[in-house]
Each structure stands twice: as structure tokens, then as C-alpha cells.
Amino acid sequence: MVLRIELRRSIAPWAGLALLVVALGFLFLLSGPWWKVPAPWTANTTTTALWLRFLLVFLWPIAVGAGAIQGMRDSRSGMVELLATTSRPGWHRAIRLAGAVGALSGLAFLLVFGVGLAEVLGHGGFVSAGFLPVVLVGLLAVVAGSWAGLAVGRLLPHPLTAPALAVLSLVGSILAWTSLEGGVLSVEYNRFGVLAPVLGQPRGALVTTAASVDAGQLVWFAGLAATGFLLLAANSVRARLLGLLPVVAGAAIALPVFPASGDGLLVPDSVAAQKVCDGPICVTRAHEDRLAALAVPGREALAMLAKLPGAPTRIEEETAPNSLAGPPARDPGVVRLDFQRNDVLLTANADDLRLAVLSGAGLPSCGHPYGGSLADLGARMIAGAYFTGELKPLPEYAGRWYASQPGPVTQAWADFRALPREVQFTRIVALRQALLTCQGDPLDTLVPGYRR
Known part of the structure; x- marks a missing residue:
């Protein structure tokens, strides 16, 4: 019941709709590289998932910015002091709000992939379970981004917080993409670029992400999601400081795991390239x-x-x-x-x-x-x-x-x-x-x- 109320009164449905419309708009209204040789997005379900991860350069800032808008709700309504006096733990309310925003943002991401899967089937493309790691990491990244936005919005309830955070996320995503897109721009590969959920263009219908990329990003985005939730639920300075530990630990574990060069980001798909x-x-x-x-x-x-x-x-x-x-x-x-x-x-x-x-x-x-x-x-x-x-x-x-x-x-x-x-x-x-x-x-x- 409470979750249903959160779904109705929060920005969650609009955040999910924005992700869905922007993603499908890019894929169907723009003749981007995803329609072209050597990696058309209808050729292979794994290629479809890789293109969707590429589009996170635009989708992830939407998830983060929408989360920040929702995170400022208590401050805008003047209920911060009232809620602080209740005996209920902060995580009770946080889990429902985070669940609503994260669930609908993640659902939109999955729906876009579902459309891509239908396109692959309709065009006679190759279907395998090889897309699962790529999609699951992308799903976790969208949820983690929305939760991080919720936390920042709650901690910094200023009218400029959400747009500033969205712009910073977009700039960071673009910089990360340029560091991963070898041979296109004169930006050297940097492991910090892999901390963003975006990927470079697949440049082939028989490739997928390396296991080290999947493992490192899984740990990193799990840490980011945990930090976002803990900061959203925290009611003291000490709790907020402790809430930063998961994201620090995630980065410390992920960075050494990531490939040492950009050539190791994509590898032949063990199923499609068999x-x-x-x-x-x-x-x-x-x-x-x-x-x-x-x-x-x-x-x-x-x-x-x-x-x-x-x-x-x-x-x-x-x-x-x-x-x-x-x-x-x-x-x-x-x-x-x-x-x-x-x-x-x-x-x-x-x-x-x-x-x-x-x-x-x-x-x-x-x-x-x-x-x-x-x-x-x-x-x-x-x-x-x-x-x-x-x-x-x-x-x-x-x-x-x-x-x-x-x-x-x-x-x-x-x-x-x-x-x-x-x-x-x-x-x-x-x-x-x-x-x-x-x-x-x-x-x-x-x-x-x-x-x-």
C-alpha cells in the first residue's frame, strides 16, 4: 500500500517515462550508428544491449537528475523536522521511496531492451543469453544513479541541485565515453572512465564486455547504490560518513580489476563468435x-x-x-x-x-x-x-x-x-x-x- 502511494505521489513514473521516451527516440528517430554496419542493433541481442549501454551517456543523467528532484521532496514540503521526531527508523521510509524511483527507472531500461529484443527477433538476428551481464550491469547502474540522485537531493535541497547534478553527470558520461572510444577522439584511455555506465560503440556484432569490466562495474555500482540508500536513510553526521564506505570500497575494488588498456574492454562473444x-x-x-x-x-x-x-x-x-x-x-x-x-x-x-x-x-x-x-x-x-x-x-x-x-x-x-x-x-x-x-x-x- 505504502509503495503504491509512493509510486503515485513521487516522480518515479515520470522518470521512467522520460528514460523510455528518450531511449526509443534516439533508437528509432535518429539514424545513428546503431542502425549501421558493422554492428546494427538488430543483429544480435548482445549488440542490442551494448548499444543501450552506449545510450546511457544520455539516459544516466536523466535518472540521476530525477532522483535529485525527488530527494528534495521532504525539504520542499517543510517536513524534515517533523519526520526527524518520529520513532520510525529512517530506512523504513527510504526503502519505499528508493524502491519506487529505482524500480520504475530500472523497468524503463528493461522495456527499452525488450523493444530491442523484439527488433532482433523481427529481423532474424542472433539470440542468446550472452546479453545478460551487459543488461544486468546497466540495470544496476540506472538504479544506483537514481539512488545517488535521491541522496544528493536530500542532502543539498537547493533548486539548482537537480539541474547541476544532471549536467555534471552528462559531462562526466561524455568524458568517460571519449576515454573509452579509442581512435575517435584524442583522449587517452583511463580506468576512471569505466566507472561510468556508458560504453563505446560496439564496432562489431560478435563482441561483448570483458568479464573484468562486468565484475568491476558490478562491484562499483553496487557500492554506489548502497551509499545512495544509506545517505538517503541517514539521520546523523556519523551515519552519513559511514554511508560513504560502500562507494569508496567499490571504487577501490573495481579500479584494479578494470582492463589496463582500452583494447581489453570488448572481447569476442563466447556464444555468437563460437x-x-x-x-x-x-x-x-x-x-x-x-x-x-x-x-x-x-x-x-x-x-x-x-x-x-x-x-x-x-x-x-x-x-x-x-x-x-x-x-x-x-x-x-x-x-x-x-x-x-x-x-x-x-x-x-x-x-x-x-x-x-x-x-x-x-x-x-x-x-x-x-x-x-x-x-x-x-x-x-x-x-x-x-x-x-x-x-x-x-x-x-x-x-x-x-x-x-x-x-x-x-x-x-x-x-x-x-x-x-x-x-x-x-x-x-x-x-x-x-x-x-x-x-x-x-x-x-x-x-x-x-x-x-
Whole structure:
């Protein structure tokens, strides 16, 4: 009964509604990165959860600010002295108020994820229980933020407290995000940034948070929630000082647990990125339906590449998140196909899949994940054409703009075909070495002086 009254007379329903509307507004009304390759939010339930954690950069300040507004209720109503004279312990009232505000804020967070889950199911995405740690930590963070706001509002009942706290939370969330978003802004990674609930963009549909991130944040936000509740219930200076212990202990435990570098924040999802193999051909469980389509053309391509020295003997799907700081990883013995970045491979036919394996003589681009240079693209196209006998655009993002400037590559291919067969072979071998080290001009390796 008392909890029901708190739900009606507190800001809890409005706080939950604000979180719900803002989150769904971002996700459906803005064409943000969450709709795009390589990590559309409908591809995998874990990816959906990661995008929701990314949006906490805007949602968490709402939860904190709403909590602060509610925390000032007793002071605004002039009931502080009256309530202090009652024999009832302070935590009796605190638990109902905190429960109402925290429950509806947390429920809104879960409802947004529920909408995301429906989107994943509707788009035929991958569903697994791998999202649970990401969602549960985010849920705890929202509750902890609302309780921290309640405590600050009760201790500092000033009209500017709530807006100031919301702005400070927003600024802190943005600074934390910039420290975690490697390669985007010139801000170095800092472990203190992981104390915020926000995460950087997933940059891949096969990744999740590292166990050390989940464990550290779980301890930290549990400590923050405990401190928020204890300060809300405290009626003495001594009780308030003791109430600070959980948040201090949480930070002391969490900070050493967090990864030492930003590269350790995200790891391959143990479920979605699990390998499913047909001999030397492997894809992930999330893209298991592509295995049958890749098996035959993949074996044919490996047989063509076998005449090269140190030729690759396996084909594996790339599972690491796309890095903006450097080229993708490469292995001379493994051809890595990136179904996340090159989403055209998800519907490619046998000829395009074979060409994807043969491009670059089995090695990926050394350029930017979403562009690259004409020299890099042209060299990998010619390497694929060396084996197939036909120059074709590659089934990848960069291949989409080849049609706008085919001249230089077409001429380089004609010059390359005019070379003796043994010279062609020698230059293809040299190209593999250039793409392995990402040194030099790949197209110049095949056709020296092609720019003239």
C-alpha cells in the first residue's frame, strides 16, 4: 500500500517515462550508428544491449537528475523536522521511496531492451543469453544513479541541485565515453572512465564486455547504490560518513580489476563468435547459415592459393571488433572473412565468396575499414583476377565505389596481364608480403609506375 502511494505521489513514473521516451527516440528517430554496419542493433541481442549501454551517456543523467528532484521532496514540503521526531527508523521510509524511483527507472531500461529484443527477433538476428551481464550491469547502474540522485537531493535541497547534478553527470558520461572510444577522439584511455555506465560503440556484432569490466562495474555500482540508500536513510553526521564506505570500497575494488588498456574492454562473444567448421572452413555461430554456401567455393579458392609459398590453409570468419586505429589482423596461414564489415557477404553467391577469399591473394586490406585507397583496392582486385581470369569489383564496402573510377585499375590490370606468367606469379607473391606488412604501395608492387 505504502509503495503504491509512493509510486503515485513521487516522480518515479515520470522518470521512467522520460528514460523510455528518450531511449526509443534516439533508437528509432535518429539514424545513428546503431542502425549501421558493422554492428546494427538488430543483429544480435548482445549488440542490442551494448548499444543501450552506449545510450546511457544520455539516459544516466536523466535518472540521476530525477532522483535529485525527488530527494528534495521532504525539504520542499517543510517536513524534515517533523519526520526527524518520529520513532520510525529512517530506512523504513527510504526503502519505499528508493524502491519506487529505482524500480520504475530500472523497468524503463528493461522495456527499452525488450523493444530491442523484439527488433532482433523481427529481423532474424542472433539470440542468446550472452546479453545478460551487459543488461544486468546497466540495470544496476540506472538504479544506483537514481539512488545517488535521491541522496544528493536530500542532502543539498537547493533548486539548482537537480539541474547541476544532471549536467555534471552528462559531462562526466561524455568524458568517460571519449576515454573509452579509442581512435575517435584524442583522449587517452583511463580506468576512471569505466566507472561510468556508458560504453563505446560496439564496432562489431560478435563482441561483448570483458568479464573484468562486468565484475568491476558490478562491484562499483553496487557500492554506489548502497551509499545512495544509506545517505538517503541517514539521520546523523556519523551515519552519513559511514554511508560513504560502500562507494569508496567499490571504487577501490573495481579500479584494479578494470582492463589496463582500452583494447581489453570488448572481447569476442563466447556464444555468437563460437566457431562452426566444415573442415578448414569456419564461420561463427551467429552466421552459421553461411557455412554451407562458403564450403565449396572456399575449398576451391584455397586450392587456387595453394601454389603460393606459405599459402593459407584455412578460412575463418573475423570476430574482433573493427578498429579505427589500424588495419585488421592478418595471418599468412588463414584467410579472414569479415561478415560484419562486409555485410554483402551475408547474401553473396558462390562466385563472390570465392572472389572474397582470393582478393589480395588471401589477405585483407591495409586501409581504413570504410574506405581505403584505390591502390589497395586495385591491387587486391587484380590479385583476385589473377586466379579467376576476370577483373570484378570485390564484394565489400570499398568495392561499391569502384564503378565511379574504374580507369586506373582497368589499365593496371591490362598491363599486368601483358606480363609473362612467371613475372605475374613473382609479383603476386610480393603483393602478399606487402599486404602482410602493410608497407609500400600494393598496386605499384604489381604494376610498377602505374601512376604515370
